[in-house]
Amino acid sequence: MTRFCSFASGSSGNAALLSCDDTHILIDMGISCRRVCQCLARLGLTPGDLTGILITHEHTDHIAGLATWIKKYRTPILCTPGTALQLEYRLAGISELLHTAEPWDPVYVGGPFTALMLPTSHDCAQGCGFGIQGPDGLLCVYTDTGVLPDHRTQAYLMSSDMLVLESNYDEDMLRSGPYPFALKRRILGEEGHLSNDTAAEIALSCGEIDTRTILLAHLSKENNTPQRALETVGAPLEAIQWGGRLEVLPRYDMSPVYTMERARCSE
Template sequence: MRVWSLASGSSGNAYLLEADGCQVLVECGLPLPTLEAALGALGSSPGRLSAALVTHDHGDHLRGARPLADAYSVPIYASAGTLAHPSLEGCARLRELRVGEARRIGELEVRPFRVPHDGAEPLAFRIEAQGASVAIVTDLGYVPESLLPCLQDLDLLILEANHDPEMLWAGPYHPRLKRRIAGDLGHLSNTAAGQTVAACGDRAPRQLWLAHLSTVNNSPARAVEQVSAVLRARGLGWLKPRALPRAGKPFGWASRPAAQQLPLF
């Protein structure tokens, strides 16, 4: 299995997963021309996608879904709450994901999990293929204990490290927005991300990408530093987190060296 981050953050999210030629997009937060360009840079195109999965109904995850479904007939998989979003009304390519039900899409097996966030019915995904496992867990105020088993024994965990609480509270946002971000239905802080991984103990992921970083209340260096500090303190100093760029060159990972169909950056 291979994974690329095409975009990560409040201005748009998109990941490409590929296993045995089956390509699936996770998150549709990019405008269609931007997505076309990002996939084109990898030698792919939206027409090659078997499916697009969307975690929740916020624009930075959903805004490109309808154009993608209309222009390329790509099925959109999401919770019933997300599929009820007005932008998807009348779309014929919608497929409902239910918590507790794994879905097979080509080579990929997708397990959706509910997360606490202020969307209609937000999900996170654990995806397995070819003996490898990846989870994409962003946009959540905290990590419920019930979610921890989904995060164990992963090859790659893409986990939100949205903000440094000190920067958030000292920063320029309106107090109401600060409370929303820091609240139980908001976004995960750097330290909370580190504690989540540490809670997996010796079943921690082999690779860790930090996602959905705030540009105002965080920085890639700070996210890596704060998560690493928690990991070191809990005996997981071998795990070196990497902060995902918001956009630009795709950021890639492969579960094992394979015959390359797409360039891996």
């Protein structure tokens, strides 16, 4: 059985765990090493149980715990070549742990899992989302992007069984909110973050195909609320009588453990 659990989600830190049997893949480490260890312990795991770490991009809310982690544990780290360069600038001793793959090049990440880096449009060196294929289906994690960069990415997300999708801001709240103009423009721009409205469009296209679980991620603290995100993304899904599960990942706390089932295979 494949399990997914978010440890934290939002601009104050992102980390999540994908597991199957003895394989445990951490996706981003934007919370402290100590908090990662605490979350692992709550799942009955130790740092040595981690098979690998996938990093989406070099922004602090995705790598904050790495500096301490790599001093203690020698876990392999996978990211794009552009992100790898940025990590080497920032973190001494990380080079020998780094493995890289270009977007769309399938890469084996351990146990039953193979990953694809999905291109994003974000103000970083070479950010990516992840499509991770395992025995119980495809998990896509897609955050920190201003837009969907191309049709291929959209089509790929639509083939996910479980989708972790950024739903960063409500456009009205952002426009009328306290952020300075330049920051508003950055977030709204093509290299910023996904709005609730855009997430709703993506979620609808996925729900229309066969995605059974959609988890909204990386919500802004100032420009969104979980309720607003759920309403905006949920309304069009309700209209098509989608029978799947739509939830918001907590900002600071661990999420429930979501399981992936072999729904398609058993039909």
